[in-house]
Amino acid sequence: MGQTREKKLSNRNLKSQQKQQTGGELVPELPSQTQPAIVLSHIKHASTPNGLPRKSHRPFPSSVKDFISSKRVDTSLIQVHDFGPGKGLGLVATRKIEPGTLVLEEEPVIRLTEEEERDSSQLHDLLQSRYQCLTDIDKAEFRNLHDTKKTDFSPRQSIYWSNDYNLKAPRSQYGGSCLGLKASRINHSCTPNVQFSFMEPESLTSSSAADPVSAESASEGDDASSVTSMDHDDAGAPQNCKNGVMRFYAIRPIKRGGEIVSNYDSAYLTSEQRQLNQRVYYGFQCDCSVCRPDTDGNAISDGRRKKMIRYRHMVKDAEQRWRARAIDAHPRRQLEVTSKLDSEHTMAHAAYTASSPNISLSSMKPEISSIIETLECLVDLLKREGLNGVELADVYSKLAKWSERADDMDAVEEWLKKEHATCIIAFGADSRRVKKVEERLDLLERSDKGKVKV
Numbered sequence: 001m002g003q004t005r006e007k008k009l010s011n012r013n014l015k016s017q018q019k020q021q022t023g024g025e026l027v028p029e030l031p032s033q034t035q036p037a038i039v040l041s042h043i044k045h046a047s048t049p050n051g052l053p054r055k056s057h058r059p060f061p062s063s064v065k066d067f068i069s070s071k072r073v074d075t076s077l078i079q080v081h082d083f084g085p086g087k088g089l090g091l092v093a094t095r096k097i098e099p100g101t102l103v104l105e106e107e108p109v110i111r112l113t114e115e116e117e118r119d120s121s122q123l124h125d126l127l128q129s130r131y132q133c134l135t136d137i138d139k140a141e142f143r144n145l146h147d148t149k150k151t152d153f154s155p156r157q158s159i160y161w162s163n164d165y166n167l168k169a170p171r172s173q174y175g176g177s178c179l180g181l182k183a184s185r186i187n188h189s190c191t192p193n194v195q196f197s198f199m200e201p202e203s204l205t206s207s208s209a210a211d212p213v214s215a216e217s218a219s220e221g222d223d224a225s226s227v228t229s230m231d232h233d234d235a236g237a238p239q240n241c242k243n244g245v246m247r248f249y250a251i252r253p254i255k256r257g258g259e260i261v262s263n264y265d266s267a268y269l270t271s272e273q274r275q276l277n278q279r280v281y282y283g284f285q286c287d288c289s290v291c292r293p294d295t296d297g298n299a300i301s302d303g304r305r306k307k308m309i310r311y312r313h314m315v316k317d318a319e320q321r322w323r324a325r326a327i328d329a330h331p332r333r334q335l336e337v338t339s340k341l342d343s344e345h346t347m348a349h350a351a352y353t354a355s356s357p358n359i360s361l362s363s364m365k366p367e368i369s370s371i372i373e374t375l376e377c378l379v380d381l382l383k384r385e386g387l388n389g390v391e392l393a394d395v396y397s398k399l400a401k402w403s404e405r406a407d408d409m410d411a412v413e414e415w416l417k418k419e420h421a422t423c424i425i426a427f428g429a430d431s432r433r434v435k436k437v438e439e440r441l442d443l444l445e446r447s448d449k450g451k452v453k454v
């Protein structure tokens with residue numbers, strides 16, 4: 001059934017969607033080096049390491065160490081390559097890598113919570129003290145990392161902000177950022193072939209060692225975030241093992257010698273917007289296949305991205321209208337299957353029920369169908385752009401939610417299954433997001449595809 005529907009969806013005429021209204025954001029943007037690079041001077045690299053960067057000798061907190069060793073990441077899959085002046089070092093595949101392969105997993109050597117990041121007066125001292133805790137080998141590796149020479153910052157901070165990954169997510173208790181010595185060598189592409197995710201340390205000790213939902217899905221329809229594409233587990237407080245684990249899963253086939261690339265920014269930007277961000281924040285000009293100006297690839301991709309942005313706005317607007325109506329009509333009576341597990345968002349997800357006196361399903365059906373079609377078009381565009389990671393998973397999640405609103409429980413199951421398959425590839429079968437989708441599928445099964453009363 002899935003195949004047939006998928007085919008049907010991808011053949012839909014996109015034109016009708018273009019006429020619809022626009023709105024806000026959908027997917028939280030990806031890993032990011034968030035601080036602006038004001039001036040870029042010549043970047044001096046460490047001499048090219050032979051093979052992978054040296055293994056960190058920093059003692060891992062035990063649960064992190066056990067977790068990482070239990071994953072058996074094949075560290076021979078990637079090696080450092082020098083791309084020369086400008087781009088500098090990067091990671092390349094030593095052999096063909098299939099989607100769903102865990103390409104890199106490491107504990108960040110430095111982690112800052114959002115609260116720590118906020119206090120700029122303390123940041124210099126804080127980073128200095130975190131740096132001082134590193135082993136001599138890690139200190140040397142840190143000093144050799146790429147430095148965009150951010151003029152407003154001390155040298156340590158400049159290196160940190162040139163290489164950190166943003167961990168902000170709507171439901172993350174800690175947020176902030178982190179820096180991994182190996183992950184820092186991953187270059188950017190607007191069509192990434194790996195998906196970044198992050199596991200808070202407490203999730204590593206639980207039986208379902210897991211990670212979180214993406215910032216996008218964590219907000220379930222609250223598309224305001226622009227922090228993209230993370231799997232983020234944030235329950236409980238980091239105590240003994242405070243740094244968590246960074247993971248990068250292949251989301252597209254990577255050929256032998258192919259570069260490992262992640263997206264530093266949102267996928268929902270035109271090439272002009274991306275280039276501006278890259279210049280201002282990261283100090284480079286991307287020359288990936290969809291960025292090279294005056295090429296067919298660039299023009300086609302830009303056309304798709306513009307539609308993606310518009311459709312995402314349409315969905316966000318519809319979500320806001322839905323919530324406003326649902327909360328007015330019936331604040332707490334029912335949770336949707338697709339969001340039942342997001343207890344924090346109970347109010348926000350209170351939705352239409354047949355018993356609701358103020359909303360009639362029939363009056364909303366045309367709007368619901370239109371949003372479902374818009375989301376289906378978004379799936380098609382994301383696939384054409386090769387954006388097979390969190391962006392795709394998040395749109396499947398929304399399709400399940402809107403299908404439930406349409407009372408089409410067969411479709412809910414179908415979309416949840418697609419989200420499940422996508423998340424296994426992008427975040428790993430043991431990820432928290434995969435577990436959450438499995439719980440939703442179980443719930444659906446148990447409720448015999450009916451709605452679940454709270």
Ligand SMILES: C[S@@+](CC[C@H](N)C(=O)[O-])C[C@H]1O[C@@H](n2cnc3c(N)ncnc32)[C@H](O)[C@@H]1O
Nearest residue numbers: 087088089146163184185186187188282284286
């Ligand atoms: C996190 S570092 C990545 C590793 C870095 N190339 C190195 O030598 O360590 C980010 C920096 O790498 C360079 N970079 C990353 N992606 C690039 C791309 N697609 N094209 C050109 N330079 C890139 C930029 O200088 C950017 O500020």
